[in-house]
Amino acid sequence: DAKTTQPNSMESNEEEPVHLPCNHSTISGTDYIHWYRQLPSQGPEYVIHGLTSNVNNRMASLAIAEDRKSSTLILHRATLRDAAVYYCILRDMRSYNTDKLIFGTGTRLQVFP
Amino acid sequence: DSGVTQTPKHLITATGQRVTLRCSPRSGDLSVYWYQQSLDQGLQFLIQYYNGEERAKGNILERFSAQQFPDLHSELNLSSLELGDSALYFCASSSSHRDQGDTIYFGEGSWLTVV
Numbered sequence: 001d002a003k004t005t006q007p008n009s010m011e012s013n014e015e016e017p018v019h020l021p022c023n024h025s026t027i028s029g030t031d032y033i034h035w036y037r038q039l040p041s042q043g044p045e046y047v048i049h050g051l052t053s054n055v056n057n058r059m060a061s062l063a064i065a066e067d068r069k070s071s072t073l074i075l076h077r078a079t080l081r082d083a084a085v086y087y088c089i090l091r092d093m094r095s096y097n098t099d100k101l102i103f104g105t106g107t108r109l110q111v112f113p
Numbered sequence: 114d115s116g117v118t119q120t121p122k123h124l125i126t127a128t129g130q131r132v133t134l135r136c137s138p139r140s141g142d143l144s145v146y147w148y149q150q151s152l153d154q155g156l157q158f159l160i161q162y163y164n165g166e167e168r169a170k171g172n173i174l175e176r177f178s179a180q181q182f183p184d185l186h187s188e189l190n191l192s193s194l195e196l197g198d199s200a201l202y203f204c205a206s207s208s209s210h211r212d213q214g215d216t217i218y219f220g221e222g223s224w225l226t227v228v
Contacts, residue, residue, distance in 0.1 A: 034211040043115065043203050043219035044156070051182055051213070095158075097168050099211045100146065103156035 004080040004088045007109040012078045019108055024087030027068050034091055034101065035062065037071050038083040044087065047073065058104075083111045116140065117220035119204050123228045131192040134223045138185055138206030144168075145187040146207075146217065150163055151200040162187055163210040194227045201225075 005023040012018045024033065034049040046063045048055055050071075055062040061074040075082055086107040092100050116139035126132055138145050147159040149172075158171035162181035173179075176194075177180060181187045205219040 030213060034217075036219075041201075041222075043117075043221045044205075044219060045115070046216050049214075049216065050174075091217075093211050093213065096160060097211075099144070099163075099170060100158045101205075101217060102158065102171055103148075105155060 003102075004090060004104055006086070006088050006104065008105065008107075011110045011112065014079060015077050015111050018082070018109065018111075020075075020086050020109065021070065022072070022090075023070045024088070025069045027090060028094075030093075030095045033062065033068075033071050033107045034066060034089045036087045036089065036100040036101075036103075037062070037082075038086045038106070042106065045084075047086070059113055068113045078109075078111045079112050079113065083109055085109070097102070115218040115220060116203055117206050117218050119202075119220040119223050121223060122221065123224045124185060125228060126194060127209075128192050128194055128196060128227055131190065131228075132194065132225065134189040134191070134202050134204075134225070135188070136187045136204030136206075136220060138187070138204075139195050139208075139218055141156075142206035142209050143185065144207045145181055145185070145204040146203065147173075147187070147189050148203040148219075149200050150203060150222070156202075156203070159189070160221055184201075184211050191225070199227045204222075 002007040035047040063072045087106040118137040161169040197207040203223040207217045
C-alpha cells in the first residue's frame with residue numbers, strides 16, 4: 001500500500017493560515033493525493049484532492065510539489081470548526097479491482113481562540 | 114451532509130448476537146465501501162462493492178459479510194459478535210470504480226457497542 005507520512009499534531013491560532021504537510025515519496029504517476037478531515041464521532045469529510053497542479057476549493061488549497069513526493073494542505077484562515085484530524089491519502093488502485101482509501105494516523109489540528 | 118445515509122446511528126447488543134447495518138449511497142453512486150474505526154486500529158477498509166458486485170476485500174473478518182442490492186443500498190452483517198467488534202462502522206460511496214479523480218463521500222457512521 002502506498003504510504004503517507006504526516007506530523008501527529010499541529011497547533012494554530014484562530015484566523016491564522018495553517019499549512020499541513022504530507023510526504024508521499026512512493027507515489028506513482030497516476031496516484032491522486034486526497035485529503036479528508038474527521039471531527040470527533042463523525043464520518044471523514046472530503047476536503048480536496050489533486051494530481052499535479054495546485055488545487056483550490058471553498059474549503060482549502062492543495063499545493064503539490066513538482067516531484068509530487070510531498071504536498072501541503074492550506075487552510076487560509078483557521079476557525080475553531082477546523083479543529084479535526086486531517087488525513088492525507090493516496091487512493092490505492094495498485095491491484096486489479098482494488099479501489100480503497102488507506103487511512104494513516106493523520107494530523108490532529110488544534111485551533112486556539 | 115454528504116448524502117450517504119447510514120442506519121442505525123447507535124446500536125447496543127450482546128456478545129454472540131448478529132446485527133445488520135444499512136447504507137444508502139449518494140444518489141447515482143454505484144460504489145459502496147465499508148470501513149471500521151476502533152480506538153486502537155484507526156480507520157480500516159473492510160470491503161467494496163460496485164453495482165452489486167464485490168470488488169475489493171480488506172481486513173474483513175469471516176464473521177462479517179456484506180452485499181449490495183439492485184437498488185444500490187448495501188448492508189453489512191456482523192455475526193457472533195465479540196466485545197472487540199465494538200466500533201464505528203462507516204459506509205462511503207462514489208459514482209465510479211477505480212477513478213482517481215472521483216470523490217468518495219462518507220456517511221456519519223453506525224456506533225456499535227457489544228456488551
